[in-house]
Every structure is written in C-alpha cells, then in structure tokens.
Amino acid sequence: MSTPPPHEADVYVGLMSGTSLDGIDAVLAEIGPTGHPRLLHTHYLTYPDSLRAQLLALHTPQPDEIHLAALAANELACLYAKAVRALLDGIAPASVRAIGCHGQTLRHRPADGYTLQIGNAALLAELTGITVVADFRSRDIAAGGQGAPLVPAFHAQALQHPGVHRVIANIGGIANVTDLPVDGPVRGWDTGPGNMLLDAWIKRHNGAHYDRDGAWAASGTLHPGLLAALMKHAYLRLPPPKSAGREQFNLDWLDVTLSSLNEAITPADVQATLLEFTAISLADAVIRECKGTQALYVCGGGAHNAALMQRIRVLLPNVQVATTAALGIDPDWVEALAFAWLARQTLHRTPGNLPAVTGARGDRILGAIYPA
Structure with missing residues (x-):
C-alpha cells in the first residue's frame, strides 16, 4: 500500500461507538502533513433499541455468545456503513483515504492480555469500498500496555x-x-x-x-x-x-x-x-x-x-x-476525530500510542488494515 506524498492532505472518516451504547459518531476530516485535523462533516446514527440490548447482554457470558457476537458485529458493520454513506452525502468513497473504526467494546481485560471490539471491519470495507483501519487497542496490549485510553x-x-x-x-x-x-x-x-x-x-x-x-x-x-x-x-x-x-x-x-x-x-x-x-x-x-x-x-x-x-x-x-x-472542536466529535487521526497514523506507519499513558513497553503502530 503506497503512502501519499508528505505535502498532501488526505480525507479520513472516523467512527466511534463507545461504552454508552447510544450510537455512532461519524466525522469526515481532512488531515494534512502537520497531523492537525480539519472537521468537514459530521453525522450521528442512533443504535436501535434491539441492538443496544443485545450488545449490553453480550458484556456478560451467555449461551451461544460467539454466534451472537458475530451476528452483532455484522449488524454493526451495516450500521457503520449506513453512517458513512450519510456522512459522505454524495462525496465519492474513492476520495476517502481510510475509515478509522474503534468498534464496539465487549470485553476489555488488559490484565488478561486481551481486549475485544467487534464491528466486522472486513464487511465494512466491502460495504463502503473504503480501506478500514480497526482493532487499535490490541497491539498496545501485546506490548504490555492497557490498550486505552488511546x-x-x-x-x-x-x-x-x-x-x-x-x-x-x-x-x-x-x-x-x-x-x-x-x-x-x-x-x-x-x-x-x-x-x-x-x-x-x-x-x-x-x-x-x-x-x-x-x-x-x-x-x-x-x-x-x-x-x-x-x-x-x-x-x-x-x-x-x-x-x-x-x-x-x-x-x-x-x-x-x-x-x-x-x-x-x-x-x-x-x-x-x-x-x-x-x-x-x-x-x-x-x-x-x-x-x-x-x-x-x-x-x-x-x-x-x-x-x-x-x-x-x-x-x-x-x-x-x-x-x-x-x-474550536465540538465536544460531540472529539473521539471520532481521534480515530480518523489514528487511522492516518497507521497508514503512515507512525505510532498511535503514548507509552506514558498506556504503560506499553514503547511506541507502537496501532490497528489492523482491511484494504478496499
């Protein structure tokens, strides 16, 4: 995957769905060589009550949870794609460098060496035609960190x-x-x-x-x-x-x-x-x-x-x-902007964590890339 010339600005989508389980914050941001983002568009998509209840239930062990979690991940990917389409509103997907998607946390157990955010990034890339960067926390945890906050x-x-x-x-x-x-x-x-x-x-x-x-x-x-x-x-x-x-x-x-x-x-x-x-x-x-x-x-x-x-x-x-x-940044969009920025860090092969924050052994390039 080629890296854009350093003088160019790229456009990224950031998606955040947090522990409140309320919905999806989506932003479109232009990020230039300084790394400072310029917010272009925003969109918010509320979770259906049925999905919110399902995700809340999946935070605790239950029968057939692997299957249920996979189905929820697919539903999330479809909702993420819907949010992206509304966000772009006629802007060509090809003009977007990548989507940075945090995913929905079901387990966060750094003491046990793992964290789990679902969202089926492969399906999201397929549905949008845009490269997706996801699973940002795991590499920091692999390096002995908390994986959060990022x-x-x-x-x-x-x-x-x-x-x-x-x-x-x-x-x-x-x-x-x-x-x-x-x-x-x-x-x-x-x-x-x-x-x-x-x-x-x-x-x-x-x-x-x-x-x-x-x-x-x-x-x-x-x-x-x-x-x-x-x-x-x-x-x-x-x-x-x-x-x-x-x-x-x-x-x-x-x-x-x-x-x-x-x-x-x-x-x-x-x-x-x-x-x-x-x-x-x-x-x-x-x-x-x-x-x-x-x-x-x-x-x-x-x-x-x-x-x-x-x-x-x-x-x-x-x-x-x-x-x-x-x-100068609306408080509703700061976290989604952060994941647009983290996607840029990943594609530019630049660390996205701070070891003094997470406790990791050192700087790490975060995220898994799902090419369009």
Whole structure:
C-alpha cells in the first residue's frame, strides 16, 4: 500500500461507538502533513433499541455468545456503513483515504492480555469500498500496555498549548483525562465512571436513555453514606496507567453496594449521588495527578450534562472549566476525530500510542488494515 506524498492532505472518516451504547459518531476530516485535523462533516446514527440490548447482554457470558457476537458485529458493520454513506452525502468513497473504526467494546481485560471490539471491519470495507483501519487497542496490549485510553495522543496533537497547562476530560460511558502540561510528559488514564451508571440507573427507573441536563440528578439529594461506599472502589486507588470499563462499574456492583447500606434510598437520591461520584472521581484525579492545571476542557456526552459540569466547576475552583468548543472542536466529535487521526497514523506507519499513558513497553503502530 503506497503512502501519499508528505505535502498532501488526505480525507479520513472516523467512527466511534463507545461504552454508552447510544450510537455512532461519524466525522469526515481532512488531515494534512502537520497531523492537525480539519472537521468537514459530521453525522450521528442512533443504535436501535434491539441492538443496544443485545450488545449490553453480550458484556456478560451467555449461551451461544460467539454466534451472537458475530451476528452483532455484522449488524454493526451495516450500521457503520449506513453512517458513512450519510456522512459522505454524495462525496465519492474513492476520495476517502481510510475509515478509522474503534468498534464496539465487549470485553476489555488488559490484565488478561486481551481486549475485544467487534464491528466486522472486513464487511465494512466491502460495504463502503473504503480501506478500514480497526482493532487499535490490541497491539498496545501485546506490548504490555492497557490498550486505552488511546485518545490522549490525539489530544496532545490537536489541543496542547505551549503556555497553558491543560487537561482534557472525555466523559463518555467511562471518564478519562489527558494531562497536557507545558513541560513534562503527556499522561492519561480512565478516572472511573462517566455517564455509564447514570444512564443505566435512569433507564431502569424512568425508561430514559440518559438524564437530560442532569435534571433528575438535580432533583435528588446527595447521600453521603452511598457516596462513601462508592468511593471505596479499589479501581480509584490504583495509580495510572490504568483503564476501566463495564467490568469495574456496572449495575450489579451498584446493587451490591446499595444492599450493603441496609437502608432505603430514593432513586432520585441515588442518581444525585452517582453524578457526584462521577464528578468527584474525575476532580480528585486532576487534583492528585495533574498538579498546576490551569484549564480543564470537557468533551463527550458529559459535556451536555449541566449539573455535572457545575459540580466539576465547584470541585475545581481554581481551574477554568469549559468544553472543547472553546478550543474550536465540538465536544460531540472529539473521539471520532481521534480515530480518523489514528487511522492516518497507521497508514503512515507512525505510532498511535503514548507509552506514558498506556504503560506499553514503547511506541507502537496501532490497528489492523482491511484494504478496499
């Protein structure tokens, strides 16, 4: 596969579907020789409820799961292709250098030496006629790393400032931070739950997929005993590098924690406490590990949760808190842009990981290539 001349800009598609299981973020971006992306078009495609339920079920062992996972991967590939067609909207597929597709995580077990993101990249290449780069995490794990988070390398490329100590916080299903000091190494790790527990709890009690603006959480009252119990989670005490997922933070764990308190707590009060849990675990990580932070910029779905953003501001009174919109990138599209950029890194045979973030033994070229 030939590499384009270094002076040319190429167009890439980035696809992201995260642990929130809400849908597909798709971006079209032009990336030139500096590696800085220019966002051209965006599209969002919601998951059907049936697929969301199937993917959620596949996070735990079940009968015939290999077959069910393969069928889900095929359905995902068809949805990814649909998102790409809507994104291009008449733009010729031949003008796109590659699609960077994260895939849908079903298992993330770096301690056991593996991670699994499904999406049938071969079928996606067949359906779109565009080269697909996928399976970005596995090579980092093979090199002894966590395989996540991978977006800090992109944050460093696109959002670092030479004179301001910034932290980028992505609040998706899981929350992660990227520390971008003026001097010193770029670091990043998952701080704990983002929207995952909030979304699951409101789905159970109100049938909604998410708590719009954090309104339900704001209607409740923080329960100090529950917050203290949640904050005892062993993951929070681990030093970076580290990564988390549904394996650590899920409704089963929440139910056990609630049962241990032996008292009735209203659902709204639980939601209020879960919001505080997300906010304080993130803020504590910034205070403890990112000393001297001047500005925190939030992306991901959590950027739209007004109650959550307000709590983060209160917990970090000496830090300017805003969304990445203040830096010129809409918070909804940062992760998808990162995977467009990671696809470019792969095709240019350039490392896409940061060993200081993932704990890998060194820089690695990430991803598997499925040519068109």
